[in-house]
Amino acid sequence: xxxxxxxGNRGNGARWLRQIWRGISVPLVAVLxxxxxxxxxxxxxxxNPLQAYGALFKGAxxxxxxxxxxxxxxxxLIFSGLAVAFAFKAGLFNIGAQGQLLIGAxxxxxxxxxxxxxxxxxxxxxxxxxxxxxxxxxxxxxxALKTYTGAHEVIVTIMLNYIAINITDYLADGPWKDPSPTNxxxxxxxxxxxxxxxxxxxxxLGFIFALVAAVVVWWVLYRTTLGYEIRTVGLNSSAxxxxxxxxxRTIILAMAISGFLAGLGGAVETQxxxxxxxxxxxxxxxxxxxxxxxxxxxxxxxxxxxxxLLGAMRAGAxxxxxxxxxxxxxxxxxxxxxxxFVAADVIVKWLIRQRESxxxxxxxxKGWGG
Amino acid sequence: MKRxxxxxxxxxxLAMFAxxxxxxTEQTVEEAANEAxxTVEETANEAxxTVEEAANEAxxTVEEAANEAxGEANCADEGVVCxxxxxxxxxxxxxxxxxxxxxxxQQAAEALGAAxxxxxxxxxxxxxxANIDLFATQGYDxxxxxxxxMGEATAAAAGTYPDIDFIGVDQFQSETLPNLTGLVFNEDxxxxxxxxxxxxxxxxxTIASVLGTDLVPPVVAFNEGYKNGALSVNPDITIIDTYHxxxxxxxxxxxxWGASTAQQAIDQGADVIFGAGGKTGxxxxxxxxxxxGLWCIGVDTxxxxxxxxxxxxxxSSAMKLITPGVVDxxxxxxxxxxxxxxxYGAVGLAPFHDHEDxxxxxxxxxxTATEAGLQDGSISTGYNPG
Numbered sequence: 001x002x003x004x005x006x007x008g009n010r011g012n013g014a015r016w017l018r019q020i021w022r023g024i025s026v027p028l029v030a031v032l033x034x035x036x037x038x039x040x041x042x043x044x045x046x047x048n049p050l051q052a053y054g055a056l057f058k059g060a061x062x063x064x065x066x067x068x069x070x071x072x073x074x075x076x077l078i079f080s081g082l083a084v085a086f087a088f089k090a091g092l093f094n095i096g097a098q099g100q101l102l103i104g105a106x107x108x109x110x111x112x113x114x115x116x117x118x119x120x121x122x123x124x125x126x127x128x129x130x131x132x133x134x135x136x137x138x139x140x141x142x143x144a145l146k147t148y149t150g151a152h153e154v155i156v157t158i159m160l161n162y163i164a165i166n167i168t169d170y171l172a173d174g175p176w177k178d179p180s181p182t183n184x185x186x187x188x189x190x191x192x193x194x195x196x197x198x199x200x201x202x203x204x205l206g207f208i209f210a211l212v213a214a215v216v217v218w219w220v221l222y223r224t225t226l227g228y229e230i231r232t233v234g235l236n237s238s239a240x241x242x243x244x245x246x247x248x249r250t251i252i253l254a255m256a257i258s259g260f261l262a263g264l265g266g267a268v269e270t271q272x273x274x275x276x277x278x279x280x281x282x283x284x285x286x287x288x289x290x291x292x293x294x295x296x297x298x299x300x301x302x303x304x305x306x307x308x309l310l311g312a313m314r315a316g317a318x319x320x321x322x323x324x325x326x327x328x329x330x331x332x333x334x335x336x337x338x339x340x341f342v343a344a345d346v347i348v349k350w351l352i353r354q355r356e357s358x359x360x361x362x363x364x365x366k367g368w369g370g
Numbered sequence: 371m372k373r374x375x376x377x378x379x380x381x382x383x384l385a386m387f388a389x390x391x392x393x394x395t396e397q398t399v400e401e402a403a404n405e406a407x408x409t410v411e412e413t414a415n416e417a418x419x420t421v422e423e424a425a426n427e428a429x430x431t432v433e434e435a436a437n438e439a440x441g442e443a444n445c446a447d448e449g450v451v452c453x454x455x456x457x458x459x460x461x462x463x464x465x466x467x468x469x470x471x472x473x474x475x476q477q478a479a480e481a482l483g484a485a486x487x488x489x490x491x492x493x494x495x496x497x498x499x500a501n502i503d504l505f506a507t508q509g510y511d512x513x514x515x516x517x518x519x520m521g522e523a524t525a526a527a528a529g530t531y532p533d534i535d536f537i538g539v540d541q542f543q544s545e546t547l548p549n550l551t552g553l554v555f556n557e558d559x560x561x562x563x564x565x566x567x568x569x570x571x572x573x574x575x576t577i578a579s580v581l582g583t584d585l586v587p588p589v590v591a592f593n594e595g596y597k598n599g600a601l602s603v604n605p606d607i608t609i610i611d612t613y614h615x616x617x618x619x620x621x622x623x624x625x626x627w628g629a630s631t632a633q634q635a636i637d638q639g640a641d642v643i644f645g646a647g648g649k650t651g652x653x654x655x656x657x658x659x660x661x662x663g664l665w666c667i668g669v670d671t672x673x674x675x676x677x678x679x680x681x682x683x684x685x686s687s688a689m690k691l692i693t694p695g696v697v698d699x700x701x702x703x704x705x706x707x708x709x710x711x712x713x714y715g716a717v718g719l720a721p722f723h724d725h726e727d728x729x730x731x732x733x734x735x736x737x738t739a740t741e742a743g744l745q746d747g748s749i750s751t752g753y754n755p756g
Contacts, residue, residue: 169617
């Protein structure tokens with residue numbers, strides 16, 4: 001295609017194509033394989049796979065409202081995916097995006113409902129910022145524990161997720177509970193209209209923020225000294241130390257920024273979708289950030305199509321149930337298979353005979369050795 | 371090898387997006403002209419075939435779907451009835467609320483000769499509104515939404531779609547919309563019947579109830595009715611009633627607390643245990659079943675079906691009759707007599723099942739008389755909410 005149209009530039013074109021291919025081959029084949037397995041499962045469960053996938057597509061992209069739904073579902077995944085990807089560049093596996101996202105979501109809700117009389121131009125960004133900072137603080141904890149005590153961030157972040165769930169449950173059923181007489185469930189009051197994020201046509205503002213965040217993350221990682229330090233620590237922290245990089249500071253900062261991104265995702269969800277904090281409404285958004293980041297090969301720009309794909313599957317799931325009578329769990333199964341094939345990319349590489357590995361690889365176990 | 375991988379990818383892409391590009395494919399393969407190229411060709415051809423087949427199938431499916439869509443579009447027509455149901459975050463076969471409501475929707479659809487009856491299981495609590503919209507935009511006439519949690523989304527949808535009647539199961543309406551009826555229940559009456567049964571079967575002089583949190587008004591109603599029903603039979607009876615001390619997140623999902631609380635009551639001499647509070651209550655039932663010669667009473671649905679472990683003691687359940695309630699409201703909607711506001715569905719005791727013979731005839735007569743009295747208002751449960 002490109003090679004044929006630019007014969008004089010053939011070498012460059014091929015190299016460019018090859019690089020793109022390298023980036024997308026594994027996720028692309030993983031998605032196709034998972035889709036095929038999903039089709040088999042659909043067939044076995046008595047549904048017509050093509051009709052089901054058609055309904056899924058219709059529910060995700062078939063109308064302006066459907067596209068808006070897809071964007072809304074993708075937005076928090078972009079943030080949590082960026083959070084996980086960012087920490088990954090520093091050699092850290094942030095399983096705690098879920099907890100950081102919950103903290104960001106409830107703090108943004110608090111700023112949103114407790115402050116009255118601010119103009120929207122100040123109130124909404126303020127809630128976002130404080131929500132993000134709360135997530136950053138929560139993310140910095142495992143970073144600090146890792147550098148000062150050697151506690152592994154995977155273990156610590158998993159435990160901090162439970163702590164976050166219980167903190168938010170307590171706040172939503174205790175001091176920050178919606179006091180209106182008709183309310184009997186655990187949830188905060190609705191945020192002020194001035195803290196809500198608007199929707200332009202069918203494009204939620206939060207989605208635009210997510211795209212901007214991806215650009216900023218890319219810029220920080222590849223165009224700043226801090227980014228260079230983070231990537232160096234991620235590749236080899238001993239070498240980084242030897243080169244004069246302050247490893248402890250870099251790790252804490254990387255976890256804080258990762259937490260900031262996750263917290264921002266929670267704040268955007270609160271201010272753009274739920275308009276309050278309610279336990280259960282943000283379930284899994286942070287965990288799915290891990291899926292998103294791996295599917296996007298931990299690249300800031302790879303995260304966007306990955307989140308859009310997962311978001312589309314969620315947005316279309318109801319339509320698929322409605323039109324094809326398919327159990328709602330099938331999209332989860334397909335997602336799980338996508339993740340399986342991306343994580344076990346040896347299988348995929350064997351299938352497409354791509355054995356060379358001269359590019360940066362996603363190494364799941366990086367960091368386990370300390 | 372890199373080159374081959376690249377070729378396979380390019381060819382797959384070509385095959386995917388344009389089956390007609392076979393010529394180009396062959397040319398490229400000839401250029402490669404080696405062993406691997408044959409593999410590539412095979413792959414490409416296979417892929418092309420698969421895609422062609424898929425395309426044909428897709429065409430058929432689209433046709434089918436179009437026909438079906440044409441059928442569904444009838445829902446919007448005058449005189450064609452369609453009934454839809456959206457579950458709370460839960461399954462349609464949960465042997466509880468969602469299932470009872472779905473059975474009601476199906477029965478109603480059959481009775482009304484509905485063209486379509488369909489459901490959507492909600493996966494994400496944020497999708498309540500979107501799932502209701504799926505039915506509403508298809509022109510469904512009656513939409514059933516299940517569970518307290520969907521109350522806000524249902525009220526919003528009722529405002530948006532004034533021509534559609536909404537049935538909100540367990541959604542108490544504090545404001546009245548003409549096209550939204552909350553199907554709610556007098557839990558105190560069901561509890562009263564359970565109390566009468568408990569006191570009638572009681573021999574030790576002590577009965578107990580193990581309850582979900584008193585933060586939820588229906589739970590309190592069940593218990594107050596239970597106590598007053600028992601006292602109506604035996605004014606001297608001792609009643610040990612214990613609410614779960616935790617919040618909403620744990621109060622209904624703590625079978626261990628339910629079991630230990632039931633055992634405490636049993637140790638204090640209680641011989642009939644009323645378990646009212648989701649899995650917490652189920653824990654109490656199962657614990658009671660592990661003791662000889664005791665009775666237990668379930669809640670909400672006929673728990674004979676849902677907690678088989680409790681069969682040795684489960685004499686009955688204090689039921690909310692969701693299925694007939696949904697049928698009644700759907701029928702009213704079809705007749706243009708949709709009430710709006712709140713509609714109180716019937717309550718009652720579940721069958722005794724295997725314990726039919728253990729219940730004396732005079733107790734059965736008393737229960738029948740009590741049920742009639744509660745219905746015509748000659749018996750008060752003594753429960754006064756608010």
